[in-house]
């Protein structure tokens with residue numbers, strides 16, 4: 094019986110000895126310039142340039158004076174940096190009707206975006222919660238119809254909605270546009286929230302019901318505090334979507350109430366006088382600033398929320 | 407004795423699929439009932455029906471003498487503990503315990519008092535201010551039990567409360583739950599697929615399969631007199647051995663297989679009595695006597711050892727005898743090696759015989 098014992102001792106001994114020997118050990122070294130790396134980084138750099146170059150041109154151009162632009166080298170950095178085009182784009186540029194720049198459009202867009210985002214998220218999150226957790230009668234049919242709505246092209250509904258808004262007496266008002274944005278955001282947002290809420294443990298919902306919490310209490314006290322990431326995702330989707338909207342803005346509002354995108358178009362396409370490229374570039378950058386800021390501020394939460402929603406459902 | 411819970415002709419379907427079939431069950435006051443069955447047999451579904459978390463398709467549920475079939479979960483006088491703990495992540499332990507009480511509009515001083523009492527019973531006073539994320543699995547499950555405890559209800563429902571915990575913690579909490587039941591005297595329904603939990607905790611065990619209850623009896627009775635072959639196989643580890651053969655009826659029934667033929671004197675038949683036909687002779691590993699003492703058994707076999715599993719307290723061995731495989735359980739100190747031939751003794755009085763076609767006990 095003593096044989097195995099000595100044998101195992103010998104094995105342990107030789108193990109320890111081999112630890113000091115040469116041979117592969119520790120993390121496997123990686124070659125920095127392998128063909129694979131060159132290919133991956135090469136592709137990434139090309140793609141990045143493809144997207145960054147236009148942005149660069151826009152920024153550079155918006156900081157030049159008109160004489161410098163007429164020299165024609167669009168890639169050259171500005172010799173003399175001037176912020177005049179930005180000021181002009183914001184407060185002096187002329188659209189067809191008036192000459193108070195983009196500022197009017199900016200405030201219109203704010204007044205359209207904020208209520209639309211809040212309203213659509215509030216309604217869609219309750220929809221999603223009800224669909225995910227309460228499974229009321231006809232829930233599946235309701236959901237199917239809603240999702241189907243996401244695939245109908247907007248153009249088909251443009252005119253019927255004009256009639257609808259006119260009958261309701263809110264055609265051409267900000268309220269009408271807010272309603273249109275809220276309704277069109279509903280399918281995708283409801284889907285998003287429903288999937289997120291189904292991914293939360295069902296037993297939590299059951300526990301809350303045993304604890305006597307009702308529909309709104311479970312939503313407000315249990316579900317909401319756990320759902321910050323998905324609310325951020327929804328907010329980003331809606332803010333960028335509604336801010337960048339052109340079609341609904343131009344169709345459902347009057348010139349006084351045009352959102353920033355429509356005004357930008359009017360400035361850039363206005364035919365009077367010389368084309369002021371620097372002002373146009375500045376105006377475009379100003380319009381894109383809001384979605385850009387939203388992305389940078391909440392980018393991390395965005396990715397987390399997308400991932401959380403993607404796990405299940 | 408009035409039943410604390412009584413389930414009458416309960417049916418539940420998910421769409422076209424019927425998951426619970428015409429189930430009847432009476433649970434006495436203060437009884438500890440364990441629902442045991444393999445995965446997907448409808449244990450959680452039954453528990454959710456009792457809790458009111460699922461609308462039943464047909465039938466009635468009575469709790470504490472009242473028909474609660476249409477009642478809200480919170481109005482049924484139950485507390486429930488879930489497998490995944492289901493603690494509200496953004497609330498502290500105290501908040502978790504208080505949530506249900508606040509919803510029931512119980513005055514603040516009483517909430518405080520009840521939480522203090524539950525915390526003392528479950529020894530979690532130092533945890534009250536923490537969030538669930540800062541607790542270990544065992545502590546979380548204790549909080550979940552506490553949440554049922556503060557509700558001051560007569561019925562506790564547990565859905566596999568220990569299956570997310572490691573073996574040691576499981577054994578500890580199992581003892582605590584048993585202790586809790588003895589102190590409180592509540593009615594408890596406990597779902598598990600761990601037969602050790604079932605055997606140790608239950609006053610009665612309900613063995614479920616495919617949405618029906620196969621047998622409802624004390625752990626001892628289920629272990630010793632399983633009603634069907636399925637129950638016999640489900641309870642006990644390693645499972646019961648089955649010898650393939652046939653019964654010859656008459657005044658002195660005999661069991662005959664290709665290994666042997668023996669007299670069934672001492673075997674307790676069901677009231678229907680022995681019936682001739684193909685049958686399984688089932689005997690538990692620990693009821694096979696091994697070694698020289700086998701000579702005193704009513705019937706003897708010889709078996710060759712194929713495999714040995716020493717467990718410390720016991721030693722299990724797989725032996726073959728005339729082409730049939732048997733597991734036997736021996737003392738932990740037994741010194742046996744594969745290839746060895748062992749004398750085996752069988753006692754028909756300790757066996758269970760099942761009809762081959764109906765699989766019911768004879």
Ligand SMILES: Nc1ncnc2c1ncn2[C@@H]1O[C@H](COP(=O)(O)OP(=O)(O)OP(=O)(O)O)[C@@H](O)[C@H]1O
Nearest residue numbers: 420423425443444445446447448449450451452599
């Ligand atoms: N929402 C549902 N829709 C359709 N079928 C369901 C639903 N929930 C459960 N089932 C089915 O009902 C049956 C019983 O499920 P149940 O959850 O009660 O099993 P269980 O005995 O608790 O199993 P486990 O031990 O795995 O928890 C399963 O076959 C399951 O597929």
Ligand SMILES: [Mg+2]
Nearest residue numbers: 449450451565
């Ligand atoms: Mg289950």
